[in-house]
Amino acid sequence: MMTPQNAMLEVNDLTKNFVKRLDMAGKIAQRLGSNIREETVHAVDGVSFTIEKGQVVGLVGESGCGKSTLGRMIAGILPPTAGGISFKGVEFTAMTQEEGEAAALAIQMIFQDPFASLNPRMRVEDIIGEAPVIHGMTDLKERSDYVGDMMERVGLGREYVRRYPHQFSGGQRQRIGIARALAVQPEFLVCDEAIAALDVSIQAQVINLFMDLREDLDLTYLFISHDLSVVEHISDRVVIMYLGRIVETAPTDELFDKPNHPYTTALLNEVPRLDQRGIEYEPVSGEIPSPLDPPSGCHFHPRCPHVTDRCTIEVPVLREIAPGRLSACHLNDQ
Amino acid sequence: MTIQGQILYEAQKLCRETGTAMIWITHDLAVVAGLVDKICVMYAGRIVEQGAISDVLDNPVHPYTVGLLGSVPGHNTRGERLYQIPGMTPSLLNLPTGCAFQARCPRADEACTAEPNITQPLANRNVRCFHPYLQEAAE
Numbered sequence: 265m266m267t268p269q270n271a272m273l274e275v276n277d278l279t280k281n282f283v284k285r286l287d288m289a290g291k292i293a294q295r296l297g298s299n300i301r302e303e304t305v306h307a308v309d310g311v312s313f314t315i316e317k318g319q320v321v322g323l324v325g326e327s328g329c330g331k332s333t334l335g336r337m338i339a340g341i342l343p344p345t346a347g348g349i350s351f352k353g354v355e356f357t358a359m360t361q362e363e364g365e366a367a368a369l370a371i372q373m374i375f376q377d378p379f380a381s382l383n384p385r386m387r388v389e390d391i392i393g394e395a396p397v398i399h400g401m402t403d404l405k406e407r408s409d410y411v412g413d414m415m416e417r418v419g420l421g422r423e424y425v426r427r428y429p430h431q432f433s434g435g436q437r438q439r440i441g442i443a444r445a446l447a448v449q450p451e452f453l454v455c456d457e458a459i460a461a462l463d464v465s466i467q468a469q470v471i472n473l474f475m476d477l478r479e480d481l482d483l484t485y486l487f488i489s490h491d492l493s494v495v496e497h498i499s500d501r502v503v504i505m506y507l508g509r510i511v512e513t514a515p516t517d518e519l520f521d522k523p524n525h526p527y528t529t530a531l532l533n534e535v536p537r538l539d540q541r542g543i544e545y546e547p548v549s550g551e552i553p554s555p556l557d558p559p560s561g562c563h564f565h566p567r568c569p570h571v572t573d574r575c576t577i578e579v580p581v582l583r584e585i586a587p588g589r590l591s592a593c594h595l596n597d598q
Numbered sequence: 599m600t601i602q603g604q605i606l607y608e609a610q611k612l613c614r615e616t617g618t619a620m621i622w623i624t625h626d627l628a629v630v631a632g633l634v635d636k637i638c639v640m641y642a643g644r645i646v647e648q649g650a651i652s653d654v655l656d657n658p659v660h661p662y663t664v665g666l667l668g669s670v671p672g673h674n675t676r677g678e679r680l681y682q683i684p685g686m687t688p689s690l691l692n693l694p695t696g697c698a699f700q701a702r703c704p705r706a707d708e709a710c711t712a713e714p715n716i717t718q719p720l721a722n723r724n725v726r727c728f729h730p731y732l733q734e735a736a737e
């Protein structure tokens with residue numbers, strides 16, 4: 265794939281398999297002739313894309329398609345099975361220890377559940393201030409001020425530094441999570457369903473905060489969300505995944521105006537919208553395919569209205585169909 | 599998304615087949631829009647606006663409903679800051695006297711320090727507010 269000039273992050277043929285090992289009962293059953301075997305989940309299957317500096321890239325796809333797994337590999341907290349990730353032109357595995365540590369700080373992840381990701385026994389001051397002291401961005405003497413600055417940056421009063429997480433609301437806790445990430449001066453944020461657990465009015469505040477931080481701190485984002493209207497609102501580009509593979513990627517406007525891949529079309533049609541009334545919900549046709557045993561050829565073929573014989577055999581390659589637009593569908597060959 | 603569609607389908611089917619009424623509690627307004635007939639909007643423990651789904655979504659009159667709908671990405675230009683209701687949800691243990699929304703409400707005045715009762719400023723619409731946005735609704 266072509267590498268843009270100022271690629272901040274490049275993901276190349278990235279793959280993650282999880283092997284579900286047999287437990288004792290399974291092993292015994294196997295000995296006794298049952299066809300139980302170890303199962304492999306292809307959570308992420310040969311994914312490639314680039315994110316340019318300053319871009320917000322939205323990552324979308326239904327539950328279990330591998331979004332979090334991809335995000336965690338990029339954030340460096342889950343080792344890939346195969347393939348590579350480069351940050352600012354240097355492959356993760358080729359980094360010196362120093363470079364690796366710098367990248368680990370530069371790429372921060374923000375999670376969905378603001379409560380589960382904060383230690384309930386730690387004061388906010390310690391939650392936000394621990395890492396920057398370790399990494400020399402501030403020292404013990406200055407720490408309180410430093411944490412206070414971070415809290416103000418995300419719209420929390422600095423007078424709250426001595427409080428514990430349970431003394432904050434859901435939206436405030438998410439801000440603490442964001443302040444903790446910002447405290448190590450990152451360049452790249454992986455946000456995994458970072459606003460999914462929040463109320464509508466608080467979602468608006470946190471989305472605005474992300475947009476302000478992008479401006480003020482020149483941040484780059486991978487924004488994972490199942491909420492297409494949020495992704496449409498804040499992303500420059502959108503990446504659509506289906507069962508571990510990228511099926512389409514395009515600039516946001518183009519993707520929403522004129523989706524290319526039949527899965528993208530189906531996804532956009534399913535999105536609940538405020539101007540819809542009295543919808544007759546339809547059952548999902550066919551079985552929802554499992555990443556344990558994905559369909560052959562194009563993974564989407566059992567659900568695709570345009571399926572042909574070729575689709576059941578040959579995997580469609582993700583390729584450029586127009587400048588800046590890629591899609592993986594055999595229909596584009598005609 | 600597919601899973602959500604499946605759940606909504608099952609819920610809807612159950613209502614139809616058994617004549618069951620359903621209350622769907624959520625903060626996802628877009629799902630509500632397509633699913634329900636009537637909507638109750640609650641703020642700080644009380645219903646503040648209630649009516650037919652189309653009436654309320656197309657012409658909200660309670661300042662909280664107006665703010666809530668205004669903050670949804672679909673009602674804002676792409677890439678611009680979203681409308682934000684100012685301030686924070688009050689603690690239920692520490693509500694102001696009078697209307698619970700007054701500290702955040704652009705229409706609040708003296709009158710709002712008294713407790714607003716439910717009125718019917720429009721047909722089939724219950725609203726708990728002294729100054730609902732009726733002009734806008736009439737347009």
Ligand SMILES: Nc1ncnc2c1ncn2[C@@H]1O[C@H](COP(=O)(O)OP(=O)(O)OP(=O)(O)O)[C@@H](O)[C@H]1O
Nearest residue numbers: 282305307326327328329330331332333334490555
């Ligand atoms: N640690 C793990 N061990 C085994 N399987 C895993 C593990 N983590 C994820 N998986 C599997 O990998 C697949 C992808 O999971 P992942 O969490 O990345 O999906 P997702 O797209 O983030 O879904 P969601 O939208 O529900 O968060 C799923 O089938 C999941 O069950």
Ligand code: SF4
Nearest residue numbers: 562565568575593594
């Ligand atoms: S490759 Fe075939 S099955 Fe897959 S999306 Fe395209 S037309 Fe449908």
Ligand code: SF4
Nearest residue numbers: 697700703710727728
């Ligand atoms: S009663 Fe007053 S404060 Fe309460 S919502 Fe109405 S105008 Fe606003």
Ligand SMILES: [Mg+2]
Nearest residue numbers: 331332333456
């Ligand atoms: Mg996930």
